[in-house]
Amino acid sequence: MKKIKVLSTFGTRPEAIKMAPVVKKLRENENVIDKICVTAQHREMLDQVLNVFNIKPDYDLNIFKPGQTLAEITTRALNGLEKVIKEFKPDVLLVHGDTSTTFAGALAGFYNNIKVGHVEAGLRSGNLYSPYPEEANRKLAGVITNYHFAPTEKSRLNLLNEGYEDSRIFITGNTQIDALFEVVDDEYVFENELLNSIDYKNKKIITMTAHRKENLGKPMENIFNAIKDVVLKNEDVEVIFPIHLNPKVRNIANPILKDLDRVHIIEPLDYLPFANLQARSYLIVTDSGGIQEEAPSLGKPILVARRETERPEGIEAGTAKLLGVERDNIFREIDTLVNNEEEYNKMSNAVNPYGDGKASERIVEILIKEESVKKKEEI
């Protein structure tokens, strides 16, 4: 059998985490010649993940600039990727998710007549401006995708409703779950002494993250003020907030939260400690996409501080709740879960709807099957 050439492209922390298991399966497969190109839209936050999963990219476009605009990311990634495609000449280019790197990657493949495989295809919030610009990035990538790897039946239906051919859509589960199962461990010891000193048994630990661009400004202020209200009312609550490197997030968070004894603002954690911190938390408050998929797998209620989500499966399964971005409502919902055991148990016992840990395996098998049929037809 002729080997297929696959170029995997990613650029930010979440893409790297979710592509790590795919890249591993590609690398192990003797029918595949694979190369990795990182755009490095994120720098430190990407490198953290590359280190954890021991991924050594074949190409690093190193496009990151502090304060980068969406157009800068997209054009720098597009130009860099075109050169890589011309050199490696892949049969398939894999992109992941909904970032600017995702869109630029798909476009680079399309412009160079390379087939595009979109991992985590078909998620939709229904609002182009929330998450912004991710909803648009994911849809734009979809238009020029040949293999849609949809994580759930819902994402498959979204694609069918938009007119995509059923035979091009493959339900795989989410690769996020593949990565997670490898790293959570009851015996895990943190390198961060603060995290080791926390009394996870007797305190109610809330892990929080926030970074969405549409939340920068008043919505994020509301989220942080609501957290402050929860901490001041409930003495048994302690908050751990690994803060995104975006200075805009820090400028909003620090004045509201930095003087509170039971709120710990820390630097972004490596993936291992972050996954294990989630596993030891009482609940998670976030506007992140990927964390909405992880927390339910760990049996943790997840409160989503956003107006819309492209991941309704968790809400329907009862593991997640959409809080909106108003201070009063966010406070009320967190306070209820902190004080109402019945509500808490309902959410933490709901079943994870996002995958079984085998998504990457399926993606690689599908690629090989589909591409080997193509190669035979070409002969």
Ligand code: UD1
């Ligand atoms: C990007 C993605 C978003 C994803 C998020 C994951 C787009 C449009 N957005 O948003 O979908 O949810 O990554 O975290 O692709 N920074 C650093 N070092 C880093 C990373 C970021 O200093 O390693 C700072 C820089 O000041 C940078 C800012 O964070 O300007 C924002 O980074 P950027 O990649 O533009 O957007 P994110 O908000 O991280």
Ligand code: UDP
């Ligand atoms: N994450 C991490 N360290 C942190 C915070 C998050 O490793 O300090 C991981 C988290 O486990 C999840 C991913 O980063 O897998 C989510 O990334 P992020 O929230 O930045 O982006 P999104 O998923 O919203 O695109």
